[in-house]
Amino acid sequence: MLPLAQRRLILDVDDTLYSAASGIHNAIKRQIKATPPHFLQGFKQLETDAQGNFTNFPDLLLDLQRRDPALLRAYVRHAYAVDKVPYDKLAPDPALRRALQRHPGGFGLYTNGVYEHHVRLVLHKLALADLVPQHHTVDALAAGSGRTKPSLAGYRHASNILGARPEDTLFADDSAPNLAVAKQLGAATIWVNETGRAYPENHVKPDFVITHPRELPQLLADLRGGQNRRPVAPRRAVSGATLKT
Numbered sequence: 001m002l003p004l005a006q007r008r009l010i011l012d013v014d015d016t017l018y019s020a021a022s023g024i025h026n027a028i029k030r031q032i033k034a035t036p037p038h039f040l041q042g043f044k045q046l047e048t049d050a051q052g053n054f055t056n057f058p059d060l061l062l063d064l065q066r067r068d069p070a071l072l073r074a075y076v077r078h079a080y081a082v083d084k085v086p087y088d089k090l091a092p093d094p095a096l097r098r099a100l101q102r103h104p105g106g107f108g109l110y111t112n113g114v115y116e117h118h119v120r121l122v123l124h125k126l127a128l129a130d131l132v133p134q135h136h137t138v139d140a141l142a143a144g145s146g147r148t149k150p151s152l153a154g155y156r157h158a159s160n161i162l163g164a165r166p167e168d169t170l171f172a173d174d175s176a177p178n179l180a181v182a183k184q185l186g187a188a189t190i191w192v193n194e195t196g197r198a199y200p201e202n203h204v205k206p207d208f209v210i211t212h213p214r215e216l217p218q219l220l221a222d223l224r225g226g227q228n229r230r231p232v233a234p235r236r237a238v239s240g241a242t243l244k245t
Contacts, residue, residue: 004170005103005104005105007169008108008162012109012111013118015174019214021194023086023089040075045060076116077117087121092125096213096216097126100128107136108138110138113140115141142161150175150178166187169182171190173192179203189208190208190209191208
């Protein structure tokens with residue numbers, strides 16, 4: 001098992017690589033909810049949890065990819081419409097860019113979103129596109145059926161694609177269920193807890209907690225310096241855990 005600073009860093013995208021305060025992820029959810037009912041007639045229907053988060057968005061994307069690629073492209077353009085999703089609120093973070101460039105273990109992305117029309121645009125707005133080629137991104141379509149988050153098969157697949165054993169990775173995400181799966185496979189985990197939620201008691205606790213994506217560069221610097229910071233207590237508790245789209 002590699003030292004933490006030498007592990008492959010695997011990052012979620014939404015509300016992890018950028019701040020939830022941007023409103024981007026919520027805007028995407030509104031777009032998905034606003035999809036005309038006839039648009040997806042005959043395809044897998046979206047399901048939501050108690051908090052209103054979509055629990056099977058990747059399954060719908062994969063169903064569309066298999067049965068009607070043209071409709072998939074139209075649906076993705078609708079879900080990530082640039083005139084509805086506030087991508088312009090994103091701005092380059094030089095500290096984050098330097099931290100990712102300096103991370104000895106290298107890095108990649110693992111997301112339940114879609115590279116085209118979304119992840120690529122996010123990376124462009126953050127001035128990270130040249131650091132993360134598409135083959136360093138495992139999205140819902142690249143992961144394939146049964147291998148999206150949260151799943152053991154998915155994390156194994158993403159780790160393999162990104163060139164590391166699961167136990168030699170450092171995984172950052174804002175979703176507790178996603179982190180719990182990575183922990184089962186021996187990954188070290190970073191919880192991006194910007195909203196101050198309580199970590200679910202039925203999950204193994206993350207190794208590190210940061211309260212904003214801008215804290216990631218300092219955490220990575222601490223790890224390079226041999227400082228294994230203890231988890232930070234959440235600011236406030238909310239009930240339940242949510243699955244991200």
